Amino acid sequence: MRKPTVLALVVGLVAAVAAIGIMPRAPRLGGQSTGDAALAADVRAAVPDPEGHRGLAVAVLKNGLVRTAGLGDRDPAGRPVEPGTPFEIGSITKAMTGMLLARQVATNAVRPDEPVGALLPALTGPARGITLAELASHRSGLPRLGVTSVGDVVDTWWANVTGGNPYAGRDARRLVDAAGRAEPGDGRGEVRYSNLGMALLGQALATRAGTSYPELLDRELLRPLGMTSTVVATDADALPPGHAEGSTAGGRPAAPWVADGYAPAGVGPWSTAGDLARLLGATLAGSAPGADAATPRFTEDDRNRVGYGWFTTRYGDREIVWHNGGTGGFRTYLGFERATGRGVVVLGNTDKGVEPIALRLLGVPARDADGDGPPLPVWITAGLAVVLTFLGGLSLLGAVRRAPDRLTLAPAVAWAALYLGLGHGLGNWSVVPGWLWTLGVGLSAAGTVLAAYRWRGLPPLAGAPPWRRLASAAFSALLAVLAVMIIARP
Known part of the structure; x- marks a missing residue:
């Protein structure tokens, strides 16, 4: 096995392991409970799957008597839901x-x-x-x-x-x-x-x-x-x-x-x-x-x-x-x-x-x-998570093999990172396991190593007329800006 390939595999594996710390994690109904403890227990028993929920406020009316309870967290900081939480x-x-x-x-x-x-x-x-x-x-x-x-x-x-x-x-x-x-x-x-x-x-x-x-x-x-x-x-x-x-x-x-x-x-x-x-x-x-x-x-x-x-x-x-x-x-x-x-x-x-x-x-x-x-939109966003996670890395590996110049290879490297960000932010990780995203990180990291080796042997610009190649690169840059805006939006 050639040295670049071995190095790419090692870097990809290390990147995948390191990415575990930042992999997407869906909210999960927290263990905190407030209000009526018996009702809180009944609610937990009624939750088919706690994955994807963060907090719940519940009221039950029976024979004119109202019981209320709060479960889980009202925000990412972990503050508990109370019966009176709006x-x-x-x-x-x-x-x-x-x-x-x-x-x-x-x-x-x-x-x-x-x-x-x-x-x-x-x-x-x-x-x-x-x-x-x-x-x-x-x-x-x-x-x-x-x-x-x-x-x-x-x-x-x-x-x-x-x-x-x-x-x-x-x-x-x-x-x-x-x-x-x-x-x-x-x-x-x-x-x-x-x-x-x-x-x-x-x-x-x-x-x-x-x-x-x-x-x-x-x-x-x-x-x-x-x-x-x-x-x-x-x-x-x-x-x-x-x-x-x-x-x-x-x-x-x-x-x-x-x-x-x-x-x-x-x-x-x-x-x-x-x-x-x-x-x-x-x-x-x-x-x-x-x-x-x-x-x-x-x-x-x-x-x-x-x-x-x-x-x-x-x-x-x-x-x-x-x-x-x-x-x-x-x-x-x-x-x-x-x-x-x-x-x-x-x-x-x-x-x-x-x-x-x-x-x-x-x-x-x-x-x-x-x-x-789950309704159809859930499966759409779940599929989006998988597609975006691996699309950048696979596209980058293809570019490493076929890119005629650096102008083609550079956007492929950038999009490998952007697709990971889009998959992290837009995917439904309550349906898809988050560790799949770390595999995508490893794939993109391996592709980046191979792109770095290929870079040295490529001309800055080759192939189609320069104006056409530059226009394509400019359009890709505009799409990249849009992707960054989507990723950065809280």
């Missing part, structure tokens, strides 16, 4: 927006069949004719999001890649403008989930009431129920003190989602397990303002029905009324069963779903609670 609740807010509609209907402030255009004079286009009930039940035919330009698409993509806020700058005016450009599709009348539609409903109700959505929610629902720990943060400076910090299941930090336009759909609200248990208890008892919103009115399929913002799903002979929520770094769930009077709230500070935990706590059999396994 979590970003995401689309759970949609259930509250539905309750605001039911409340306004009960006081004759609006009608369910009233067109949204009658409440929002600034709204133009075909969406004006959509009724409030259609918006509240996801039967409006509106798209999931209001995207009005290529810039919106790019902003959303960039935020999803870097863990940022995809709703940044989307205020109520932009929301109404997006709705005005959208056309209800052929699916109008069918249940098709729409953040745009629910956000439009909340803003319309607030406009009719002559106030803002956060103020309307506080006045009509939060204060009457004593939900003093629930807030709507319309900017990053308004986050509640002591809040949990969100991340992906692979460990990448995720920025809070804030934007007042989409607040009624779940962008900006924070709450605690105890506050949401108050909401559940009063809704179950029928005493909450707008509690009738949880009554199923429309059929989605043979298992699912929808009310105003609330879903009802059948598991065997049981019916659970519920809503969940998901933002960049949080997953949440609240639900109850009328027949047994049981309710549950589960809040998690990673993007790993908490539905199986909640359903098990409600007594749904594990075979039904666990569903069909």
Whole structure:
């Protein structure tokens, strides 16, 4: 075996071992517990796999008695989750927006069949004719999001890649403008989930009431129920003190989602397990303002029905009324069963779903609670981890064999390192074992050694016309800058 090959193998092995110290490690539900110790033990028993969770705040309601507990860590520093720790609740807010509609209907402030255009004079286009009930039940035919330009698409993509806020700058005016450009599709009348539609409903109700959505929610629902720990943060400076910090299941930090336009759909609200248990208890008892919103009115399929913002799903002979929520770094769930009077709230500070935990706590059999396994996006990001980890090293080894000049070899070395950084940051390491990344480090290190040997015998520039080669190198450099920005974004 030639000397360069032996040296490359040795360096690769050493690099792989050294990389163990910085290999990606997914969050894992910590051992700390606060609040009701027995409940904390029940929750741990209900967690199918602690990998990918960091912390959980849980409330269980039974026979009018509420028990709460915190498990694990609220941030990477290891500070414990407490029952009163605020979590970003995401689309759970949609259930509250539905309750605001039911409340306004009960006081004759609006009608369910009233067109949204009658409440929002600034709204133009075909969406004006959509009724409030259609918006509240996801039967409006509106798209999931209001995207009005290529810039919106790019902003959303960039935020999803870097863990940022995809709703940044989307205020109520932009929301109404997006709705005005959208056309209800052929699916109008069918249940098709729409953040745009629910956000439009909340803003319309607030406009009719002559106030803002956060103020309307506080006045009509939060204060009457004593939900003093629930807030709507319309900017990053308004986050509640002591809040949990969100991340992906692979460990990448995720920025809070804030934007007042989409607040009624779940962008900006924070709450605690105890506050949401108050909401559940009063809704179950029928005493909450707008509690009738949880009554199923429309059929989605043979298992699912929808009310105003609330879903009802059948598991065997049981019916659970519920809503969940998901933002960049949080997953949440609240639900109850009328027949047994049981309710549950589960809040998690990673993007790993908490539905199986909640359903098990409600007594749904594990075979039904666990569903069909991780959703497709989880497997996509898991595959991304493997591909990015090995792509740079394999490409570098190919370049070592075929590169005609140094201008080809240098970017291959740089991209070997950049791909490792992208794989570390973007991959879902709660599904893929982190030690695979160290193998990728070893492969790239071995390729770099071989590239250094090859470098000495190559000309600076050869082959295709110089302008074409330089243009290709410049484009590669621009992509490298983008990759560095993605890696560096916390």
